[in-house]
Amino acid sequence: MSSLRARAYRNLEPTAWPHRGLSPLNKALAALIVVAVFFAVIETEPTIVERRFAFLTAIEAVFTLVFLAEYLVRIWIAPEKPRYAGRFGRLRYMVSVPALIDLLAILPGLFVFIGSEAFVVRLFRLLRILRLARLGRFSRAIDAITTAVNSRRYELLMSLTIAGILLLVSSTLLYLIEGTVQPDRFGSIPRAMWWSIATLTTVGYGDVFPVTPLGRILAGITAITGIGLIAMPTGILAAAFSDAIQMQRKAEEEGQARSEAE
Incomplete structure (x- = not known):
């Protein structure tokens, strides 16, 4: 048995x-x-x-x-x-x-x-x-992803914190600028957050958008900021994945070398 x-x-x-x-x-x-x-x-x-x-x-x-x-x-x-x-x-x-x-x-x-x-x-x-x-x-790929995320958890947390701050600031500013013009869409900060999320993530559904000149200027700044916001964690994870895959390959080569030696 x-x-x-x-x-x-x-x-x-x-x-x-x-x-x-x-x-x-x-x-x-x-x-x-x-x-x-x-x-x-x-x-x-x-x-x-x-x-x-x-x-x-x-x-x-x-x-x-x-x-x-x-x-x-x-x-x-x-x-x-x-x-x-x-x-x-x-x-x-x-x-x-x-x-x-x-x-x-x-x-x-x-x-x-x-x-x-x-x-x-x-x-x-x-x-x-x-x-x-x-x-x-x-899957060893899952192990690589877990290792990569864990090794860069502080950098990713920092990126998430920055994203949260930008989301809150852009939502607050749009609420102040567009709130009286479009109360059904920007009449509160939580309502404005839907637009901020769609813009910062570069999705841009187009169902909600500012109509005042100042609001549109702020929307453009927010959209450009969103490009960098997406690129930041992408670069962090790409570097982490590369390091994790190299570590896996090194471990495999060492294990194969030990097996051949035995």
Whole structure:
């Protein structure tokens, strides 16, 4: 049993797979997750559900059983990982973030058999899209993104703070300038914030805009400022991603060199 558990652990835990890339089992699971999310999305279209209800229900039942079996196996092999070793290792694994995401992605499968269109039931069933988040355990790209964001968290927080200040200042100024002219759109700072958000993010819906000359001048300044506001976190994250990818490649080369030496 110990040998079987160790073998299952090597096939299910990406970091334990001795070869490059994912194990065939994890590749199959990743593909199955993508297919399951695809079916969860198309099931929101009533015309498709009406015509293929039995087929979609059967497919979802298969997905639920497969992912439930995987979840139970992962609980069984959890002690193979040092952090989950010991008497209560499996319990610690069950309350970990990856395990909770797995559980939340499985439970909505039981609601497929409930025909109710109640909002709560529909919302809970759509939690099946959380299965897509499970791909994070198979992807080193997710690790790179997490490392990049964490390494630049202070710079990103500073960018967010500057964005908040600009949002408040531009909304306040537009409220003062346009508030009496367009009270329904700029009659308060919260109302003016909708315009500021659309302008600073360079979206520019065009549903709300200033009409006074001073307001238009301020709008132009805000729009130009928004370009720099978007570029700031973009540059920070680009540099962080580059550093994280280089670190991953260096670790892979060192690991391969150790394997060849052994």
